[in-house]
Amino acid sequence: MFFLLGLTLITLLIFITSYLKDSRKLINGFLFNIFLFSAMITTIDIAFETQNRFLILLVIAFVIIILLVLTFGIYALILALLINAKIVLKRESRTRANSLTFFLAIGLILYLIFSTIISKKIFPNEINMFLGGSSVIVFYYLFDIFNFLMISFLYQFNRPKLNQDFIIVLGSGLIGDRVPPLLASRINKAIEFYNKQKLITNPPKIIFSGGQGPDEKISEALAMQRYAVKNGIPFEDTILEDKSINTLQNMIFSKQIINNLISQNSASIFVTNNFHLFRAGIYAKKAGLKSQGIGSKTALYFLPNAMIREYIAFVVMYKKRHAIIVSSLVIINLILSIIYHFFVISYL
Incomplete structure (x- = not known):
């Protein structure tokens, strides 16, 4: 019991150290999941060693939930x-x-059909073995998704100090020249932070970052500025960055504005929707923004x-890593299937 307690504390300390050093690292999700597993x-060990009824009931409930998820999940x-698709559309x-x-x-339905076909063993054994190895790739992505979801959740708890020089508001699509609800929520969050800081110190400048799309009448930056001014933000406290066309450019061009106005040591935060927060943090890091x-x-x-879209974007961002791991799994599975064919089938 004491060994496991010590191991749990160590995994927690490793996670906290890594997170405090840089909360914008994907590995933090993995480290926190290791702590949770520990x-x-x-x-479970404490529950059965101490025979604590509450803990035992908690463990039993957890096991039942896991079994239900594995069976019907x-x-x-x-x-x-x-x-959800019906509601969104x-x-x-x-x-x-x-x-x-x-x-x-649809993809999950096709996977179930594929798994059923493999279980029927209608192909030669080595083919079934190779096709069955695809489950390893599925488990790899499930593991990766779980880590991604965890760090995306943890990153929501950022509480920046009310001493910022700049707030960067990241743009998203307009409807003509109108700010839609998704983008309005970002601006409103920036206004909320601006007003809180104004009560205790000098208010920050707000950088509205976003260029003009092909179906937009004006730039996202200008539309956001108009919305903010209409909702009480002084015009002189707003700055336009209207050249960027993606999140990385939002960060790079905003950093250039900050450096030109003050210095590289100025304090800043960025605002986006909660589902986009962690990926935007990684882009801020790439742009050299703290x-x-x-x-x-x-x-x-x-x-x-939105979270599915974010994960797809993460896979694309780290496509080399995913390509290497998936290719390695396919090659290993192919080698094992060949070994099975020549050493097992031939022997029989």
């Missing part, structure tokens, strides 16, 4: 994704970007679709 094992997930525009929950549900982010709320029905 804490779970420790709790994928079916419940498919149903939930299809329901009803309330939002019918685009591929808004249909990700539907596509994921800025941490604060997230505005997103409608609950839109979150699953």
